[in-house]
Amino acid sequence: MIRTQNSRYTTDDPLTLAMRPPATETEAEKDVRLKEEAKARQRSEKIDEELKAERNKLQKSKDDVRLLLLGQAESGKSTLQKQFQLMYSPKSMETERLSWRTVIYFNIVRSLKQILSTLAAYDDIDDGSDVLEPHEELDDDASISDNPTWGGKASAFTNLVTNSPKGSSSKSPQTTSSDSFVSSRPPTAQSFVPSTHTQSGNVRLQPSAHQIATLRLRLSPLTSCEEQLARRLSGGNSVSNGGEVFVRNGWQTRTLENGGLLKVKRSKRKDKSADRDDTSSEDPLLDEVSAMLDMTKEDILELWEHPTVVSLIARRKLKLDEWSEFFLLDIMRIGKQGYIPTTADILHARIQTMGVAEHSFEVNIYGKNTMWHLYDVGGARGQRHSWVPYFDTANAIIFVAPISAFDQYLEEDPRTNRIDDSLQLFTQICANQLLKKVHLVLFLNKTDVLKAKLAKGLRVQRYIVSFADRNNDYETAVQYFRAHFLQVHRRNNESRRVLYTHLTSVVDTKTTQSIIGNIRDSIFRGYLQSAALV
Ligand SMILES: Nc1nc2c(ncn2[C@@H]2O[C@H](COP(=O)(O)OP(=O)(O)OP(=O)(O)O)[C@@H](O)[C@H]2O)c(=O)[nH]1
Ligand SMILES: [Mg+2]
Numbered sequence: 001m002i003r004t005q006n007s008r009y010t011t012d013d014p015l016t017l018a019m020r021p022p023a024t025e026t027e028a029e030k031d032v033r034l035k036e037e038a039k040a041r042q043r044s045e046k047i048d049e050e051l052k053a054e055r056n057k058l059q060k061s062k063d064d065v066r067l068l069l070l071g072q073a074e075s076g077k078s079t080l081q082k083q084f085q086l087m088y089s090p091k092s093m094e095t096e097r098l099s100w101r102t103v104i105y106f107n108i109v110r111s112l113k114q115i116l117s118t119l120a121a122y123d124d125i126d127d128g129s130d131v132l133e134p135h136e137e138l139d140d141d142a143s144i145s146d147n148p149t150w151g152g153k154a155s156a157f158t159n160l161v162t163n164s165p166k167g168s169s170s171k172s173p174q175t176t177s178s179d180s181f182v183s184s185r186p187p188t189a190q191s192f193v194p195s196t197h198t199q200s201g202n203v204r205l206q207p208s209a210h211q212i213a214t215l216r217l218r219l220s221p222l223t224s225c226e227e228q229l230a231r232r233l234s235g236g237n238s239v240s241n242g243g244e245v246f247v248r249n250g251w252q253t254r255t256l257e258n259g260g261l262l263k264v265k266r267s268k269r270k271d272k273s274a275d276r277d278d279t280s281s282e283d284p285l286l287d288e289v290s291a292m293l294d295m296t297k298e299d300i301l302e303l304w305e306h307p308t309v310v311s312l313i314a315r316r317k318l319k320l321d322e323w324s325e326f327f328l329l330d331i332m333r334i335g336k337q338g339y340i341p342t343t344a345d346i347l348h349a350r351i352q353t354m355g356v357a358e359h360s361f362e363v364n365i366y367g368k369n370t371m372w373h374l375y376d377v378g379g380a381r382g383q384r385h386s387w388v389p390y391f392d393t394a395n396a397i398i399f400v401a402p403i404s405a406f407d408q409y410l411e412e413d414p415r416t417n418r419i420d421d422s423l424q425l426f427t428q429i430c431a432n433q434l435l436k437k438v439h440l441v442l443f444l445n446k447t448d449v450l451k452a453k454l455a456k457g458l459r460v461q462r463y464i465v466s467f468a469d470r471n472n473d474y475e476t477a478v479q480y481f482r483a484h485f486l487q488v489h490r491r492n493n494e495s496r497r498v499l500y501t502h503l504t505s506v507v508d509t510k511t512t513q514s515i516i517g518n519i520r521d522s523i524f525r526g527y528l529q530s531a532a533l534v
Helices: 014-019 029-064 077-088 090-121 179-185 206-225 224-233 251-260 285-303 307-314 323-328 343-349 382-391 419-429 447-455 475-491 511-531
Strands: 065-070 260-268 276-281 354-367 370-377 396-400 439-445 500-502
Touching: 065 077, 065 382, 077 090, 077 354, 077 370, 077 396, 077 511, 090 206, 090 224, 090 285, 090 307, 206 285, 206 307, 224 260, 224 285, 260 354, 276 511, 285 323, 307 447, 323 343, 343 511, 354 382, 354 511, 370 382, 370 511, 396 419, 396 511, 419 439, 439 475, 439 511, 447 475, 475 500, 500 511
Parallel strands: 065 370, 065 396, 396 439, 439 500
Antiparallel strands: 260 276, 354 370
């Protein structure tokens, strides 16, 4: 287009000709037209600026580091994310601290329901008779599921586990809910020592059963709050009894907005010994649960230490999750009114992640500030499809595999041993073409739980027959599991990528943060190298 300084309109361009003002244009019309044109120019310049800002942002975000936390449900991804948050965004952890009360109260109420429903299934007594464990009453030829979730190969571990049971799960039937336990796997009749009968035919409860019945009654107002707490956490969605509670990104804010804030009133009493923090919240539900916990914490302790419960746990008729034990052991502290969760409490709190939760923070490394985006995914099978869109842009993956789970089965597929599922999943991650160049870190996690299980005498070979007659000690078991993961990596490593492996217990802040420091450096080095190649 020809454009001279004097005239904005050329004589030969058809568009310009079309836009040329009519020859009959009056001065007033010209005024209006010029104003309109100035406005249009402003609008166009604004759009240009926005486009430029968008381009800059894109360019800048291309420099960001994107780290995916992958692994099956309950492997410890969100716990690891909390450790990153503690390290790089401690203020946000402080802001959220109180919202974790809802999760911890929910975890406690659920654990109590699980204990009480298991007791009910055993008529509140444990005579020590040898009831078959769920997996013992099942046939041994049940094969491992070998249809991995998204397009992977058959089980990487099929030779490892051959006695995968039908019908047992990561949470054994007892661990789901009272209803599901009673209906899905009622203990066999001969497993009970029935309550004694009086001559008149009335049932007389055994003394210990009577104690438990009393505790059940006293705890019933508290246990009946489960559904309300679940609804609070899941953002108002009704959660059916026994169903898992999933939370999306941002639930902490929502919980705080719902009144999870504590008002701390320092009440100076005349009596100096009574000078204390008087705390109350603006949330009636949490206040109610907190008051009930305070009133019943001795009952909870009594139940937890009751010989029948101790015996059922020892004989693995009652299988509690690691977080249940953590909170129940400390119920006298947590049950007090005005309770504020400690960092260790938050690290042990359990709530399932739904979809993909993004957490961003600035990391200063070698004097350079870089934005890191951590993607904490939901690990259950039904959630895994939502990972894929994040593969394209990922710089690094931390794959979290809980090696304590050798005696557990997937909740979503009770035929699949959890370690086998982890190996299948790891195979798919290693083999995925989109992830070929991604920095890969493996956390063999929950080593503290593995140690505790082996110390209790749980035998690996009983669940994983190929473990055979190896020593049932921590070192041997760890070597065995590690060898399988390394083999999976070796078999799917055409690009000769390095695998960084760590033995972890991500609830342990000191060691985990030191590992995070190491992997941050190695991820960043890899990131710089790949940036230089682009
Ligand atoms: N003792 C112990 N507990 C752990 C460890 N890692 C995780 N946990 C606990 O295991 C539970 C599950 O951990 P999460 O981090 O919620 O698991 P996740 O992988 O995010 O699970 P999904 O969100 O369902 O995919 C929590 O109660 C954690 O405190 C560990 O190394 N040792
Ligand atoms: Mg999670």
